Each structure stands twice: as C-alpha cells, then as structure tokens.
Amino acid sequence: MADFAQAQKLVYLVTGGCGFLGEHVVRMLLQREPRLRELRIFDLHLGSWLEELKTGTVQVTAIQGDVTQADEVAAAMAGAHVVIHTAGLVDVFGRASPETIHEVNVQGTQNVIEACVQTGTQFLVYTSSMEVVGPNIKGHPFYRGNEDTPYEAVHRHPYPCSKALAEQLVLEANGREVHGGLPLVTCALRPTGIYGEGHQIMRDIYHQGLRLGGRLFRAIPASVEHGRVYVGNVAWMHVLVARELEQRAALMGGQVYFCYDKSPYKSYEDFNMEFLGPCGLRLVGTRPLLPYWLLMLLAVLNALLQWLLRPLLLYAPLLNPYTLAMANTTFTVSTNKAQRHFGYEPLFSWEESRTRTILWMQAKDSVAQ
Ligand SMILES: NC(=O)C1=CN([C@@H]2O[C@H](COP(=O)(O)OP(=O)(O)OC[C@H]3O[C@@H](n4cnc5c(N)ncnc54)[C@H](O)[C@@H]3O)[C@@H](O)[C@H]2O)C=CC1
Ligand SMILES: C[C@H](CCCC(C)(C)O)[C@H]1CC[C@H]2[C@@H]3[C@H](O)CC4=CC(=O)CC[C@]4(C)[C@H]3CC[C@]12C
Numbered sequence: 001m002a003d004f005a006q007a008q009k010l011v012y013l014v015t016g017g018c019g020f021l022g023e024h025v026v027r028m029l030l031q032r033e034p035r036l037r038e039l040r041i042f043d044l045h046l047g048s049w050l051e052e053l054k055t056g057t058v059q060v061t062a063i064q065g066d067v068t069q070a071d072e073v074a075a076a077m078a079g080a081h082v083v084i085h086t087a088g089l090v091d092v093f094g095r096a097s098p099e100t101i102h103e104v105n106v107q108g109t110q111n112v113i114e115a116c117v118q119t120g121t122q123f124l125v126y127t128s129s130m131e132v133v134g135p136n137i138k139g140h141p142f143y144r145g146n147e148d149t150p151y152e153a154v155h156r157h158p159y160p161c162s163k164a165l166a167e168q169l170v171l172e173a174n175g176r177e178v179h180g181g182l183p184l185v186t187c188a189l190r191p192t193g194i195y196g197e198g199h200q201i202m203r204d205i206y207h208q209g210l211r212l213g214g215r216l217f218r219a220i221p222a223s224v225e226h227g228r229v230y231v232g233n234v235a236w237m238h239v240l241v242a243r244e245l246e247q248r249a250a251l252m253g254g255q256v257y258f259c260y261d262k263s264p265y266k267s268y269e270d271f272n273m274e275f276l277g278p279c280g281l282r283l284v285g286t287r288p289l290l291p292y293w294l295l296m297l298l299a300v301l302n303a304l305l306q307w308l309l310r311p312l313l314l315y316a317p318l319l320n321p322y323t324l325a326m327a328n329t330t331f332t333v334s335t336n337k338a339q340r341h342f343g344y345e346p347l348f349s350w351e352e353s354r355t356r357t358i359l360w361m362q363a364k365d366s367v368a369q
Contacts, residue, residue, distance in 0.1 A: 008035060008036060009035060010033070010037055010038075011039075011079055011082075012038070012039050012040065012081065012084065013080040013083045013121075014029070014040070014041055014083075015085045015086060016042075016087030017042060017043050018046055018050070019086060019087070020198045020200065021127065021194060024197075028239050030053060032236070033239060036058045037058065038060075039053075039059070039060050041060065042063045042065050042073075043062075043087065044065070044066055063076045067085075067104060067112065069111070070111040074111075074118050078119045081121065081122065082122075082123040082242045082245075083115075083116060083121055084238050084242055085112045085170075088163075088166075089162075092157065092320075093317070094316050094320065102162050104162075105162035106162050106165045116184055117176055117184065121178065122185060122246075123184075123242065123245045123246065124184060124185070125186075125189065125238055125245070126187070126188045127191070128163055128190045129190055129191060130190050130193075130333070131155075132167050133153050134153055135325065135329035135331050136152055136155065137156050139329045141331070142331045142332070145332070145333055145335075146335035146337065167188045167256070170186045170188050171256070173186050174187075174254035187241060187256070188256045189237055189256075189257050189258075189259050190256055191229055192228055192258070193227060194259075195229075195353075195357060196353065196356065197360035206279060208318070209276060215284050216269065217285060217289045218269060218283055218284065218289060219290065219295055220268060220269055220288060221267065221288060222269075224267050224268075225267065225331075225332045226265075226267060226268040226271060226331060226332065227265075227333050230348055230350075230353035233348055233353070234259045236348075237257070237259050240342055241338075244342040244343070248342060260338070261346035261348070261350070262350045263350055264350065265332050269283060274354055275354070275357045275358050278358045278362070279358070279361050292328065298319060299320050299321045303320050
C-alpha cells in the first residue's frame with residue numbers, strides 16, 4: 001500500500017477535459033497511468049460526470065476556467081508535471097467569429113506555454129489536427145501520407161489557420177527554459193476526423209437522417225477517402241506520449257505525430273454508415289444524387305443566408321463551402337511514426353471501436369425516444 005502511494009507522484013492537467021476528446025483522455029489517464037497522484041481538469045464548462053471520478057485513489061480536481069485568461073491557466077498549472085492541452089474551439093460552421101477562434105486556439109495555447117514556463121511544468125502535449133496540413137484551399141488530395149509527405153499546406157479558414165499557428169507555437173517552445181531551469185519538452189498530435197462515443201456531428205447527421213425519413217442522400221463520391229480515427233485510440237496516444245516524453249525527450253521533443261489506427265479508409269458518408277446503418281438509417285444512391293456544382297451552389301447559399309441572418313439568429317448548417325470542400329477531398333494518413341518513436345499500438349481494434357460507437361448511438365437513441 002505504501003509502495004503504491006509512493007508510486008503515485010505525478011500531477012497532470014488536462015485542458016478541455018470535459019470535451020468529446022478531453023473526457024476520453026481523462027478516463028484513459030485514470031485507467032492507464034498508475035503514476036498519477038492528482039488529475040486536474042480545466043474547462044470552460046465542467047460536466048456533472050466528473051463527480052463519479054472523485055471516489056478513486058487519484059485526487060480529481062475540477063477547475064472551471066478559460067484558457068484565454070493567462071492568470072487562470074497559470075493558477076491551475078502551478079505544481080503540475082504534465083499538461084495535455086486539448087481545449088479548443090472546433091468550429092467549421094461559422095458559429096463563432098474568426099477573432100474568437102483565434103483567441104481561444106492561438107492565444108489560449110500561448111497562455112498554456114507561458115504558464116509552463118512560469119510554473120515549471122516541463123511536459124506539454126498539444127492536440128493539433130490533421131487540418132494543420134490539409135485539405136488545402138486548392139483541394140489537393142493527400143493520399144495515405146505521413147508526417148514527412150510534402151504537401152502545400154495553405155489555409156484561409158479560421159479554424160485550420162488557428163490550429164496551424166498554435167501548433168507552430170507549441171513546437172517552437174520546445175527547449176525553452178522553464179522555472180527551475182529545466183527545458184520544456186513539447187509535442188503535437190494531429191488526429192484525423194475523430195469518431196466514437198460523444199461525437200456530436202455524428203448525432204447531428206443521425207437526426208438529419210431521421211428528419212428525412214430514415215434516409216441520407218449520397219453527396220460525395222464513394223471514391224473520396226477520408227481519414228478517421230477512434231476517440232479511444234486518440235486518447236491512448238495522448239496518454240502514451242505524456243508518459244514517454246520524459247524518457248525520450250531528445251527523440252520526441254518538438255515532433256508532430258498523426259493519430260491513426262486500423263479504421264478503414266472510406267468516404268466520409270460511407271464511414272458514418274458503419275454506425276448509422278445499424279441505427280436504422282440508409283444511404284441512398286451509389287453515386288452523388290446532385291452534381292458537385294449544384295451542391296456548391298447550395299453551400300454558397302447557406303453561407304449567404306448565414307451572413308444575412310446573423311443580426312437575427314445563428315444559422316449554421318452542416319453544409320457550407322468549407323465543409324463541402326473538406327468532405328470532397330481525399331485526406332488519409334498511413335504512418336508508423338508513433339509506433340517507432342514511443343511504441344504506440346492502437347488499444348481498440350476497428351471492430352471494437354465500431355461496436356462501442358454503435359452501442360453509444362443506440363443507447364443515446366433510446367434515451368431520445
Ligand atoms: N473532433 C475532431 O474530429 C478533431 C478535434 N481535434 C482537436 O481536438 C481538441 C478537442 O476537440 P473536441 O473534443 O472534438 O472538441 P470539443 O468542443 O468537444 O472539446 C473542446 C473542449 O474545450 C473546452 N473549451 C473551449 N474553449 C475553452 C476555453 N476558452 N477555455 C477552456 N476550455 C475551453 C470546451 O468547453 C470543450 O469541453 C481540439 O483542440 C480540436 O481542435 C483535432 C482533430 C480532429
Ligand atoms: C460536416 C462535414 C461533412 C458534411 C457533409 C456534407 C457536405 C454532405 O453535408 C465534415 C466532413 C469532414 C469533417 C471534418 C474533418 O473530419 C476534419 C476535422 C478536423 C478537426 O480538427 C475538427 C473537425 C473537422 C474539421 C471535421 C468537421 C466536420 C467535417 C467538415
């Protein structure tokens with residue numbers, strides 16, 4: 001018992017710990033990081049589920065705070081050994097202003113870095129995104145690429161721009177001296193489209209299908225491949241990176257890693273049907289029912305309507321020129337860098353990831369009825 005208590009010595013802070021990915025990271029740390037003494041969960045909105053975590057041997061501290069407020073971040077971080085920074089504004093639908101997206105994703109990340117330096121927190125794991133690379137504004141395909149594949153990463157949309165800037169800040173901060181004289185060790189993880197329990201966009205698409213009488217209409221050619229990764233595996237990668245950063249600082253510091261697993265390469269819509277199909281939805285058409293130019297016209301109309309209605313209400317449908325371009329551009333990764341650098345293997349097989357996601361969809365579904 002005494003040995004166990006001694007082994008529990010580390011303090012971790014997870015920003016955005018109540019979000020879709022953040023909750024999985026928090027639960028994974030509690031299950032798979034035996035050296036944890038205290039887990040701090042920092043988020044703008046705290047979930048009531050945190051209460052159930054407070055009964056174990058690890059001290060769970062919930063901190064309601066805003067990453068854009070430097071003093072709040074520094075106060076939360078004092079005495080922490082590792083910070084996993086997943087907090088972010090994920091908005092490709094025009095819900096938030098570009099300024100707000102920048103403030104949360106870029107200034108928020110800068111605040112986390114400065115807090116590390118100020119308080120002496122030596123290890124920083126940043127949740128970046130595949131969007132830092134692409135798809136780019138030219139719609140160039142990225143086919144089974146890896147971290148070293150050349151690609152023209154040019155963006156205009158506020159979300160990928162903010163993630164790219166924030167990632168750059170994190171990587172440049174690697175090696176900075178933190179309070180106490182030790183070097184900061186940072187690295188960035190780039191998930192592709194994450195799916196799994198808690199995935200709100202999947203729920204939105206499901207409800208859209210229900211409104212259309214249990215049908216979805218194919219909009220994107222089945223040949224366009226989209227990278228997807230299960231949330232449990234993304235969380236596992238964060239936990240492993242955080243664990244290995246100290247021992248492998250020279251190799252891993254300042255590095256980027258795509259998050260990958262064995263999820264199949266499919267189009268965005270065909271992949272979603274792996275879960276929506278067993279929930280009773282049908283994808284109509286083997287080819288897109290509308291030509292691309294017409295879809296783009298509808299997407300532009302949506303953007304126009306959003307702009308016109310903005311003074312009155314928030315109109316933010318799934319279809320806009322950016323999301324259409326995203327869904328219609330092949331972007332898949334094939335890499336083993338995480339395996340080579342820190343021994344990552346997916347914790348959940350594709351079959352398990354699929355089953356867990358379906359069970360979550362079905363459970364949610366029965367609650368909703
Ligand atoms: N969902 C996806 O497919 C992907 C997400 N990512 C990245 O993963 C991270 C997590 O994304 P999700 O879990 O999907 O999003 P989410 O919206 O579910 O979670 C983000 C969390 O950050 C918190 N947050 C937002 N603004 C904050 C602020 N100012 N201060 C403190 N907390 C704040 C939110 O309350 C939320 O709990 C983000 O950084 C995102 O860019 C990367 C690739 C793919
Ligand atoms: C909502 C899009 C699908 C719309 C289908 C249509 C056009 C028929 O209505 C989603 C297609 C691709 C998604 C994005 C992608 O998975 C990569 C992402 C990475 C992130 O870091 C955040 C989320 C996202 C931007 C994701 C968002 C939804 C799509 C645009």
